[in-house]
């Protein structure tokens with residue numbers, strides 16, 4: 001398990017990589033990670049560029065989600081609280097406005113039984129899982145979405161927020177970032193291949209096999 005200072009460094013390192021690869025632009029996106037031994041949560045500050053985070057300025061929140069040190073936390077505190085509250089096994093949450101996953105957020109219809117991204121590749125299934133709920137649009141930072149996000153997160157590692165972007169959790173910070181990257185790549189493939197004749201997704205048996213082996 002990482003120490004607090006290792007976790008601060010890891011958040012900054014992942015932020016740099018995500019920004020460097022164009023998975024977030026400007027001050028979009030935010031990351032949270034549980035501190036070891038139930039010590040609260042670290043979170044990226046509001047209006048921070050994920051490419052230029054500083055370990056000493058990362059926001060620290062206590063176990064009641066009160067801001068205790070560092071810069072003012074992300075306006076999406078409630079979103080991270082909803083996911084971490086519903087997923088005790090999750091250690092971290094990543095929210096991005098990555099282009100292709102966000103494009104799917106603009107196309108997918110909340111409640112549609114068809115998956116917003118088909119299971120095209122094994123790593124998408126292994127990292128993101130079977131379920132990818134789509135939530136209706138709400139203004140960034142609107143705490144009214146907390147109950148809906150909490151409910152959807154109970155059965156899914158990742159969610160798509162209508163016209164906004166993906167929210168992805170993982171057991172560790174690495175897991176959450178890797179799942180967010182797989183989700184972005186899967187969204188890109190889905191858009192590239194959309195409507196092409198002969199497109200083949202993994203079938204139910206193949207998805208079950210992946211989740212049994214790696215889920």
Ligand code: 13P
Pocket residue numbers: 027028029030044045046047048073074075076095096097140141
């Ligand atoms: P913050 O700068 O407050 O983290 O908000 C960025 C964002 O991605 C909003 O959805």
